[in-house]
Amino acid sequence: MIIGNDLIDLEIVLGKPRLKNDRFLSKVFTDSEISQIYSQSHPELAIWKMWSMKETAYKAHQRLFQIPARLDPVTYECDLYNLCVIKEQKNYSINLEQDENHIYSWLEFKNLDHIKIPYSTNYKSDFIKEFAIRTDLDLRNIELRKNHIGIPELFLKHLGANLPISITHHGRFAAICFPLINC
Amino acid sequence: MTNRDIISKIKTIVTPYTQRKEGLSEFDESTNFLNDLEINSANLVDVVLDVEDEFDIEIDNESMEGMMTVGDARDIIIKKLND
Structure with a gap:
């Protein structure tokens, strides 16, 4: 079975704003993802929600296909509205919870x-x-x-x-x- | 720039992002950023950006994908410096 989760400490990531860092954004996100980020009321937070979703999907995809570690976040297409990530025709549904301290995301799966x-x-x-x-x-x-x-x-x-x-x-x-x- | 110079510059770059400091004492081309140094993956993107600045090169996303060890980083840097 496939499984994946990811956690982000917001105190750390929000202490280092990324929104104005175009080079960081272009290494992690596609143009359409960057548009999604800018359309959010809290774009810095959206960056990390999407990062966390991508990481979760990466872990699931890596386990499913037994792929060695890679740094290819831009190839995981994240949809923050529908809470899913697409990688090579695979559609990973992600659950996301967040409070003022952290973001936690995991691959949707029963039990x-x-x-x-x-x-x-x-x-x-x-x-x-x-x-x-x-x-x-x-x-x-x-x-x-x-x-x-x-x-x-x-x-x-x-x-x-x-x-x-x-x-x-x-x-x-x-x-x-x-x-x-x-x- | 010698191989040794490049590896020493890489070490300086990754040190602030390294969570497993013991990994720095056995730092060589086989050192894995995620497993040996426990650099988290968002910080590994920062490492790539810092490498670009330090060596004045551009690392495309395809090259970044395989940058998992010090040796991988060194090879990419040499290739980009010679492009």
């Missing part, structure tokens, strides 16, 4: 769960602890792994199975999303 925690250097083990509580699994049976191209998954030792997960962190926040499972 997903999310864990959001404050970022710390131990955030990955914090996730696993919380995951174990929510799924009622033994902590010792859970191992966070990355596959050969760096895509994360949780290896559930007692089941000999991998669970796809998506991980994101930025500034003060970290989040993972994963499919709900019956163990």
Whole structure:
């Protein structure tokens, strides 16, 4: 299954305005996306909503086709009105939530769960602890792994199975999303 | 400009965006910006812009796509300087 999420700490990104930075915009957005940004009441915020949607779609697309990491944001065509991103004829529907502190986006999919925690250097083990509580699994049976191209998954030792997960962190926040499972 | 000069300039550029500072102590052409230095992807676009300014070159989006390691960046810089 495909999965993807992305998180942005607004304190960091809004502290460095990008709207007047044409070179940055042209490396990340198409002309039509730049028009969408300018049509929003808060264009700086729109930049990061769209960036977050693109990142989410990138992670989903990368997992689906097992593509090594690339920096090609402009090839992910983002539609902020319809909350979708198109990449090579694939249409990714994105959910987006936002408050004054952060933007969080994830690939729309049934039966997903999310864990959001404050970022710390131990955030990955914090996730696993919380995951174990929510799924009622033994902590010792859970191992966070990355596959050969760096895509994360949780290896559930007692089941000999991998669970796809998506991980994101930025500034003060970290989040993972994963499919709900019956163990 | 020697290979060493270019790599040292790249190091100066990426240092402020590097979240995993240990990655800077083993900085060489195999260093991966995302995995070894944990530069977030929006900041990787900033790195590309800073490289353009430092070397007075233009990095098109197609070249930017594959700029994942120090060696990739060095190769793109050399190619653009010789264009």
